[in-house]
Amino acid sequence: MTTAPEAPATYRLIDGKQTAEDIKVEIAAEVAQRKAAGQKTPHLAAILVGHDGGSETYVRNKVLACERVGFDSTLLRYEDDITEAELLAKVEELNQDADIDGFIVQLPLPKHISSEKVIETIRPEKDVDGFHPMNIGRMVAGLPALLPATPSGIVELLRRYGLVTDGKHCVVIGRSNIVGTPVSILLAKNLEPGNCTVTLCHSRTRNLAEITRTADILVAALGRPGFVTADMVRPGAVVIDVGTTRVEDATKKAGWALKGDVNFEEVAPKASYITPVPGGVGPMTIAMLLLNTLRAAKGEVYPR
Ligand code: GUN
Numbered sequence: 001m002t003t004a005p006e007a008p009a010t011y012r013l014i015d016g017k018q019t020a021e022d023i024k025v026e027i028a029a030e031v032a033q034r035k036a037a038g039q040k041t042p043h044l045a046a047i048l049v050g051h052d053g054g055s056e057t058y059v060r061n062k063v064l065a066c067e068r069v070g071f072d073s074t075l076l077r078y079e080d081d082i083t084e085a086e087l088l089a090k091v092e093e094l095n096q097d098a099d100i101d102g103f104i105v106q107l108p109l110p111k112h113i114s115s116e117k118v119i120e121t122i123r124p125e126k127d128v129d130g131f132h133p134m135n136i137g138r139m140v141a142g143l144p145a146l147l148p149a150t151p152s153g154i155v156e157l158l159r160r161y162g163l164v165t166d167g168k169h170c171v172v173i174g175r176s177n178i179v180g181t182p183v184s185i186l187l188a189k190n191l192e193p194g195n196c197t198v199t200l201c202h203s204r205t206r207n208l209a210e211i212t213r214t215a216d217i218l219v220a221a222l223g224r225p226g227f228v229t230a231d232m233v234r235p236g237a238v239v240i241d242v243g244t245t246r247v248e249d250a251t252k253k254a255g256w257a258l259k260g261d262v263n264f265e266e267v268a269p270k271a272s273y274i275t276p277v278p279g280g281v282g283p284m285t286i287a288m289l290l291l292n293t294l295r296a297a298k299g300e301v302y303p304r
Contacts, residue, residue, distance in 0.1 A: 011268050014157050014240075014275045020283035023156070024069050027290050031070040042297035043072040044128065044290075045094055045103035049087065049113070050080040054246060055106045062104070065286045071293060074100070084113045088121050095123045101297040102128030102146075104289070107178075125302040128292040131177065140185055144301045146292050151183035153284030154219065154240055158193040163217075163238055163273065170196035171215035173208070173261070174222035179242050183219055208232070225259035230266040239267055239274040242281050258282075 035041060044066050048059045059075065066073035076090065087109075094103045103126055109115050119127075124134035130148035138145035158165055170187045174180035180200060187196040196217065201208055203222075212218055212232040220228045221242035233239060243261030251257075260277030268274050275281055295301055 011271045012273050014161055014273050014280060016153070016157060016275055016280040016282065016284045017278075019157060019160050020153075020287035022160075023284075023287040023291065024065065027287075027294055028069040030294065035070065040101075040297060041070065041072050042101050042293050043074070043099050044293045045074040045076060045097075045100045047076045047078070047087070047090060047094075047103065047105045049078045049082060049106070049109055052108070054244075055108075059106050062286055062289060065290055066293075069290055071290070072099075080110050082113075084117065087113055087118060091118060091121045095121075095126060100126065102126045102293040104129045126296060128289055128296055130182075130292065136177075136182070139182065142189060146296065146301055147186070147288075148178060148182045149285045149288040149292065150179045150221075150242060150281060151186050152291075153281055153288045154183055154242070155186055155193055156288065157240070157275070157281070157284060158217075158238075161273065163193070165193040165217065166195040168196050168216035169199070169214055170217040170219065171199045171201060171212050172219045172221065173201045173212065173228070174220070174242070175200055175202040176221065179221040180219075183221070187217075220261035222261055224261055226261070226263040228262040228267060230263070230270055233267050233270050235270050236272045237270070239271045240281065241275050241277050243277060244282055 031042060046059050046062055048055060063073045063075050094100050105118050107115055109118065119131045120133065122132055124132045127135055127146055130146045135145045139147055165187065172180050172184045184198045184200040187194055188198045199211055201211055209232045213234050215234060215237055217238045218233060219240045219242065223243055223245060225243060225245045225247055239262055241260035241262040243259065245259050246256040247259045248255065249257035258278045264276065
C-alpha cells in the first residue's frame with residue numbers, strides 16, 4: 001500500500017535578517033548624506049555590566065551594527081560589583097554628553113541594581129531602547145515617542161511583508177515590558193499596520209490554546225523554547241516568534257543553539273507566514289535600535 005505524499009508546506013518565511021539588512025542600507029545612505037552635508041555623525045553608547053554570554057553577544061552585535069551604518073559607537077563595560085550609585089552616575093554622564101545621541105543599558109542587570117531606577121535616570125530624549133516611562137506613556141497616548149525596538153521591529157516586518165492587520169485578531173503570549181505589553185499596544189493602535197483586536201495572554205491565562213487558536217496573528221514572547229505547538233495554531237495564521245533561548249546542542253560548535261518559543265517544525269506547515277529563529281525578529285531589534293538612534297540624532301521626537 002502506498003500513502004499519498006503529504007501536501008507541500010506553503011508557508012512563507014519572514015526573513016528578518018534580510019529585512020534588517022535593507023533597513024541598515026537605508027540608514028547608511030542617510031548617514032552618508034548627513035555627513036556630506038556637514039551634519040553630526042549619530043553616536044550610540046551601550047553600557048554592559050558583567051559577563052552574561054547572551055548580553056555580551058547582543059551588545060557586540062549592536063556595536064558592530066553601528067559601524068556598518070557609519071555611526072560612532074561607545075561601549076562602556078563594568079564589572080558585576082559596580083554599585084547602583086556608580087552606575088547611575090555613569091548614566092548621568094551619558095545624559096550630559098552632547099556627543100552621545102542615544103544610549104542603552106543592556107538588561108538584565110545584577111540583582112543589587114534596580115533596572116527601574118536606571119531606566120528612569122536615562123533622559124527620555126536619549127532613551128533609544130524606548131523603555132523610559134515617558135516614552136512608554138507617549139506611546140500609549142499615541143504621541144511621537146522613541147518606541148521599543150523589538151515591538152517596532154515586529155510591526156516593521158508586518159509592514160514590509162504587506163501583511164494585512166486591520167481588523168485581525170492578534171494574540172500575544174507574554175506581558176513583558178520589553179515586548180509583550182508594548183507590542184499589544186502598538187498593534188491595537190489606529191495605525192497601519194495596526195487596528196488589530198488584541199488579546200494579551202500570560203502565565204495566568206486559562207484555556208490558552210483555545211485563545212491562540214483564534215489568532216490571525218500570533219506573537220510568542222514568553223521565553224519558553226518550543227512552547228507553541230501545532231495544536232495551538234489556526235491554519236493560515238501569521239506566527240511571530242520572539243523567543244531567543246540558548247539551549248544545549250552538542251552538534252553546534254558553541255555547544256548551544258538559539259531556540260524560539262515556537263516549535264517551528266510542526267507549526268510552520270500550518271502557518272501562512274512565520275519568522276525563523278535565528279534570523280527573524282532578533283536582527284530587526286538591532287535595526288530598529290539604529291533607527292531610533294538616527295531619530296534621536298535628528299531630534300525627530302524631541303526637537304532640540
Ligand atoms: N535585554 C534583552 N533585550 C534588550 C533590549 O532590547 N535592550 C536592552 N537594553 N536590554 C535587553
